Amino acid sequence: MTLTSLPTITAFERSPDRGRGLARDMRARWALEEVGQAYEVRLVSFAAMKQPAHTALHPFGQIPTYEEDGLRLFESGAIVLHIAERHAGLLPGEANARARAIAWMFAALNTVEPPILERSMAALFEKDKPWYAERQPVLEERVHTRLGELSRHLGDADWLDGAFSAGDLLMVTVLRRLESSGLLDQYPALSAYIARGAARPAYQRAFEAQLAVFTGKPAG
Amino acid sequence: MTLTSLPTITAFERSPDRGRGLARDMRARWALEEVGQAYEVRLVSFAAMKQPAHTALHPFGQIPTYEEDGLRLFESGAIVLHIAERHAGLLPGEANARARAIAWMFAALNTVEPPILERSMAALFEKDKPWYAERQPVLEERVHTRLGELSRHLGDADWLDGAFSAGDLLMVTVLRRLESSGLLDQYPALSAYIARGAARPAYQRAFEAQLAVFTGKPAG
Helix, strand or coil, X not given: CCCCCCCEEEEECCCCCCCCCCCCXXXXXXXXXXXXXXXXXXXXXXXXXXXXXXXXXXXXXXXXXXXECCEEEECHHHHHHHHXXXXXXXXXXXXXXXXXXXXXXHHHHHHHHHHHHHXXXXXXXXXXXXXXXXXXXXXXXXXXXXXXXXXXXXXXXXXXXXXXXXXXXXXXXXXXXXXXCCCCCCCHXXXXXXXXXXXXXXXXXXXXXXXXXXXXXXXX | CCCCCCCEEEXXXXXXXXXXXXXXHHHHHHHHHHXXXXXXXXXXXXXXXXXXXXXXXXXXXXXXXXXECCEEXXXXXXXXXXXXXXXXXXXXXXXXXXXXHHHHHHHHHHHHHHHHHHHHHHHHHCCCCCCHHHHXXXXXXXXXXXXXXXXXXXXXXXXCCCCCCHHHHHHHHXXXXXXXXXXXXXXXXXXXXXXXXXXXXXXXXXXXXXXXXXHCCCCC
C-alpha cells in the first residue's frame, strides 16, 4: 500500500493516561475529525521522543507533531489552528469573530491549562512529600479562580463565543484533565460544556481512535 | 481632544515589576511598534481589573486587552497574532513558514512559559515555607530542560526559524522573566538571543513607553 499525502500526526505508543484521551494528540485528532480530514498516525515511544529523528520534528521532544507536504509542525495549539485555517468548521468566517475564537485558543492553553497542569504535576510527583497536603488547597484555589471566571463567562451559552470553534475544542480538552478531580463539581455549567464537546461525533471518533492505540483493537 | 480609531490596549496602572517590562502589555506594545501601528493605552488598577467594566473585556480579569473598531480581544498571544495578521513584519508571507512561526508563538506560551512562571510563583508566594529550598532544584530542573532544548534548537541562528517573527517576540518576552534568576548563565546562545530581541528599535520604544508609566515621565 502506498501512503499518499494524508497528513501524519504522532502520538504516544503507550499513553500514560491509558487511553483516557488526555494526551495532546487528542486535540489534533479531534480537529481533523471536525473538518473531515483523514490522517495517518505514527506512534512514538518515550525513548524515541527524545531522539534526533523526533526532536527534528519537535524541539521539545513531545507529541503531537503534524506533517504534510512540505510542512512539519509541533505544538497542539498551532496544529489545531493550522487545521482550522485550511478547512471550514473550526473558525468563524467573519474576521472579528475569528480573532475572538483564536483568543479562546490562547486562553485555554496559556491561562486555564497552566494551573490545572501544575496541580496534576504535584499529584504525580509530590504526593509522598510532607508538604503535599498543605500545598493542595493553594493549587486548587488557583484552578478554582480560573474555573469560576470561565463559568461566569460561559453563563448559559453552549459555547464560549457563538458557534463551536477551535477555542472550544482546546478548552474542552483542557477542562477534561479535571474530570476525576472533583473540582468541577461546583460548576455544572462547565460540566455540561465538557459533555457537549464530548458528545460531538468528531470528538467520539477521535476518542475511539486514540483509545484503540491503547487497547490494541482497531477503532470503530 | 477626540480620540480616533487608534487601537487601545490596557496595562497595569502600577506594574508589579516596577517597569522592568515583564508585564504582558509589553508583548502587545512591542508588536505594535514592530509594525508601526500607533496605539492608545488605558491604565487599570488591580481593583478595577476584577470589576465588570474590565472583565467584560477580559474574562480572567487581566491585562492586556486590545480594542479597535468593532473588536475586543484578550490574551497577549492572540493580540500579537492579530496584529501580525493585519500588518506586515511579524509573520512570513510563505504559508508553511507562517505556520511554523505561529508554532513558536504557542511554544513560547504553552511549553516554555509555564515552568518559568511556576518557579516565579514559588519564589513569590512560598519563599518562607519549609519546603521552598527542597522544591527549588526540581522547579529549576524543569526550566533547564526547556532551556536546553530551546538552546539546542537555536544553535547559532539569530532567530528560531528564519527571520524575526512573532514567535521570537513572544519567546524573548518569556525568557526575559529569567534575567535575574541566574538560570540563563549556562546558555550563552539564549542570552545573546534575548539581547538581540531587546536591541530592536521597536522593543526599545515599547520598553520606554511601559517604563514611563511606572516613572510617571513621558517616554522618549
